[in-house]
Amino acid sequence: MTLSKKGRKCMRLAELSERSGVPIPTIKYYLRERLLPPGHRISARQAEYDEGHLRRLRLVRALIQVGRMPVATAREVLAAVADDDLDPHRRFGAAVWAIPDAPEPDEGDPAVDAACRAADALLEQLGWTFGREVGAQSPAYRMVVSGIATMVRLGYPCDVGQLLPYGRSAAELAVADLDLVEGYEPGEEQVEAAVALTVLYEPVLLGLRRLAQAEESNRRFG
C-alpha cells in the first residue's frame, strides 16, 4: 500500500480485489459500467484506488449480488448516495428511496384500494407522520401496499390489527439500523453504509424470522 499525493492510502487493482473479495474481471466490469469511479492514473496503463473506491465497491457488490439490482438501478442508487447537495436525512432517504421495490400498484384495483386503506390506517396507528406525508410517492410505501394487496387478493388476513405487530417490529429494526449507521463517518460514508446495511440485513432478517418461527412453534406445539 502506498500514499497518494493527497496523503490517501492507495492500492492497485489486485489489492482492491483481495481486500473486497471481488474478482478483478468483475471490478473491471463495474468500472466500465461507471458503478465505480475511475482510479487515479499513475501511468498510461496503471491506476491506483483508495479507501473510497473500496467502500464504493462493497456497496456496489451488496446492491447487485444481495439486492439483485439491475445495473441501471444500482447506478441511480449510487447517484443519490453521492449527491452532497442534500442534508443527511434527505440523502439517506433518496438513496434508500432508489432501492428497487414492488411494481407500481394498479389504481382502481379493489385489492389495491383496500391495501392502501390498511396501510394508511397502519401508519396512523404507528404515528409515522413522515411516511403518511410522502405516502404513495415512496417506493417503500408502494412495496407495503403491493404486499398487502396480494394478501387481500388471496383472501389472507391483513387488517390493521394483524399488521400492527409487524409495524412495531419494523420500528425497532429501524432503530437498530440507524444505530449501526451512526457508527460511520457522517457524509458519503454514512449514506453508503445505510444503503448497504439496508440491503445486506434483509436475508439475515428473513432467515432469523424463519428460525424464530421454529422456536416459537416448538414452544407452542412441540
Place this chain on the structure above:
Amino acid sequence: MTLSKKGRKCMRLAELSERSGVPIPTIKYYLRERLLPPGHRISARQAEYDEGHLRRLRLVRALIQVGRMPVATAREVLAAVADDDLDPHRRFGAAVWAIPDAPEPDEGDPAVDAACRAADALLEQLGWTFGREVGAQSPAYRMVVSGIATMVRLGYPCDVGQLLPYGRSAAELAVADLDLVEGYEPGEEQVEAAVALTVLYEPVLLGLRRLAQAEESNRRFG
C-alpha cells in the same frame, strides 16, 4: 355454488378463478403440474372444486408469485404441508423448511466460518435451543449464515452485539406469525396458512422496515 355428495360446497373452474383471482389458464397449468389436486369429476369433461382447492390454490400462488419459487420447490413444500403423519410442529417445520433459501455455504471459506461462529453465538444469546440443535441442517440457519458471510466478506459489521437486536425483533415477529396461524383450523389448513403467511409477509415486512428507517432518520437528522 353447489353442494357435493359429501356435503362440501363445490364450484366450477370459473368460480374458483373468480374467488382466487387466479386466471383459468394458470389454474389449468397448476393442475397439470400437480400443484393442485384434480377436481371431483362430474362428467367426462367437467370437474368441481371445493374450499380445499381454493385454499391450496392461494398457497400455490403465494409460493410461486411472491416467493418466486420454482415449480419443483413448490411441489416439495406442498408435499410437506400435506404429510399428515407428522405432528403440527414437525409438519409446520417441514413445510417452512422446504421454502427455498440461500445456496449451501462453502465449507472452509473463512467468511463462512466466521459467520457460523457469529450465528451460533447469536442463537446461544437468544436462547434458541431448537435452532442450535438442528443447526446447519436447517435452510433458515444456512440463510442466516450466508447473509452474515456476505457482510463479513464485504467488511460490514455483524458481530453478536450488532445482530442481537435483529434476532430479538425476529422473535417478536414469530410470535405475531404464530398468533395469526393459530387463528386457522388445526391440521392441513393451519400448516397451509403458516407457509403462505411466512412468504406473503416478507415483502410487507421489508417495506415497513424501509418506511420505519425514513421515520427514524427524520427523527434523528431531519
